[in-house]
Amino acid sequence: MIKNITNVRGITCWGAHTGVKSMKRDLAIIFSKVPASAAAVFTQNQVVAAPITVSRKHISDGKAQAIVINAGNANAATGKLGMEGAEAMASSLAEELNIDKELVLVASTGIIGVKFPTTEIVEGIKENVKKLSNRSNAGSLVANAILTTDTFAKEGFVEFEVDGREINMGGIAKGSGMIHPNMATMLAFIVTDIAIEPKLLKKLVKETADKSFNMITVDGDTSTNDMVIVLANGLAQNSIIQSKNDEGYSIFKNRLEEMFIHLAQLIVSDGEGASKFIEYEIVNAPTEDYARTMIRKISDSSLVKTAMFGRDPNWGRIISAAGNAGLPFDYEKVDLYIGSEKRTVKVLEQGVPLEFDTNYIKKILRESHLKILLDLHHGKAGSKGWGTDLTTDYVLFNSVYTT
């Protein structure tokens, strides 16, 4: 049997249909029996949806106990009424659960700029609170109820031990389907029963998001609604992790990173209109930030992305994109490898193009999981990132879709 968020101690949830979307489930509620340490990262877009404003405020004390998510309407560019709608989602759920309003976090995904259907959603919340359950099917319903154009539900679950206590962690996510980018919100919700101090959790979530959700690109834009939330309710009863030196910290850190990267990669692999999943890695860079910035520049480059679609080991485009990151680097030290997750070919050594068998590389580039590895020989740090190719389908879909 597959474990999911319902296998985390004290977690119940439900996914329902309120009518905002015509056929599919469009409302999800996740509830923790006890208040949890809570941390989040929000979109960096300067235009933010109403639920971002509300959740940012409610999570500021590092505590939360419930999350309510609606799909179909992003509650972005919806003015004062939208803000009232987001507040109403939190207060109606708090009332039903008999908890403090500030313990409820709110998320939305869907169309931007359409009047927010507060009444339907509040009614949906009231009707469905009594269905909250810790059965496995409830977890699946929630994973599906947060989707918009995604073609599959995205879930993860890990178990591990801290202090001799079994820790459970489950996560769900939705991605940025490329076909309807007005609904391209990236959302992820991770719940765990580990005990960890809120400030330490906050720092860890930020650091881990920088290595995972912030290192994926489907079309280079971040939406008005992006949000990653982690709730840690402590019901595993390990002795609370309070410092980076605590034994449990590095165990949890590694498993959280594994979970974030797993969900982030699922999002990339559901990039509609894309035909390939590409892993980018930079090694021997001056700093991790340097490597990340350069990877993002390469993985966002239309020229690199179209080359991968065309199975072209076009090292010139990759190096030129790297050079556009605005970071000093010594081209004459660079080695570059192009290929798949299984096998790569060195195409550039110390900045000099190597002879290679074009047909062999083209054959490798037929694979669905590609790999581009840049060795800068210019430090000891590195990073990874993930993206897709750019296809004729992408342009076709995004140009025929109308507002």
Added chain:
Amino acid sequence: MIKNITNVRGITCWGAHTGVKSMKRDLAIIFSKVPASAAAVFTQNQVVAAPITVSRKHISDGKAQAIVINAGNANAATGKLGMEGAEAMASSLAEELNIDKELVLVASTGIIGVKFPTTEIVEGIKENVKKLSNRSNAGSLVANAILTTDTFAKEGFVEFEVDGREINMGGIAKGSGMIHPNMATMLAFIVTDIAIEPKLLKKLVKETADKSFNMITVDGDTSTNDMVIVLANGLAQNSIIQSKNDEGYSIFKNRLEEMFIHLAQLIVSDGEGASKFIEYEIVNAPTEDYARTMIRKISDSSLVKTAMFGRDPNWGRIISAAGNAGLPFDYEKVDLYIGSEKRTVKVLEQGVPLEFDTNYIKKILRESHLKILLDLHHGKAGSKGWGTDLTTDYVLFNSVYTT
């Protein structure tokens, strides 16, 4: 009769065929009878071609007298031999012209990473120096000899008066054809007979490039070879412009800006694989830099570019791209207009979507010159920028082209 760079006092030039390209002219020489005040802006790519290194060094004293350009081989990623080739281009031309080597600037455009054909090019220089001419056809030959995948030669000419003296200014450029981005160098050479002090010219060229060449985007990447050079040889004999307060300064500034924008727009309009020319304008922004950064973010957005290809007035993608520029802005003050250079429709007022006739806008968006205007109501500065749409042809061309 059409005037060109040969109508600038003291300027002679020639365009020739050396054999680096199989059929077309591939070598251009521009010569000023007397040493000129010289200023340039170079690519911001961290990987630079050999001619950039040589020209940067030679122009550092603010003086130059000749420019030699080869097309077909970019002399980038060509190592030590490439650097020797770029030096040889300068020294062989200097020898033939009997001038100092440091007065020669060098530019290259073409394929990256292919051994530089120094011998052929140096022979070509020696053979063709004696053909340097101030006849109009010589100017046309030069404008054509610097092209690679461009579909037309890009030229400009203006006359104006300073100090009662007639000033001539001519310019040529080549663009970043999108089909073969390994040859996507942007080059521009402007010659004028105005007298202006080199340091003042340098500052002006930088500022003007920021408003023109740096505000165009075809595919978001800058190449290893980009270069804009201005030579002002003083033969018009106006009293030399030495300060921003000099009467002639603002006259020259305006005409130089006109020339740069003219050439930059020609480059955009030759973006192969693009179907539309788009002008972006931001008004009432806090600063000009702010407006420029935001325009570049919008004009580089694949989602905005595919929407324009699909004739979709998708304000959500435009606002979301603006929000991704990392600049604070008050969404609830924003007005947005979408349309063509002839007529635009207000689609967003103070952040609220307006009702509009979709069919009417779709009809406007059939035009070839589109316009997107964002009024931030958040300051008094503004800027313009220019770009293209993103088409299925672009992806097709860039994915089938192989290294």
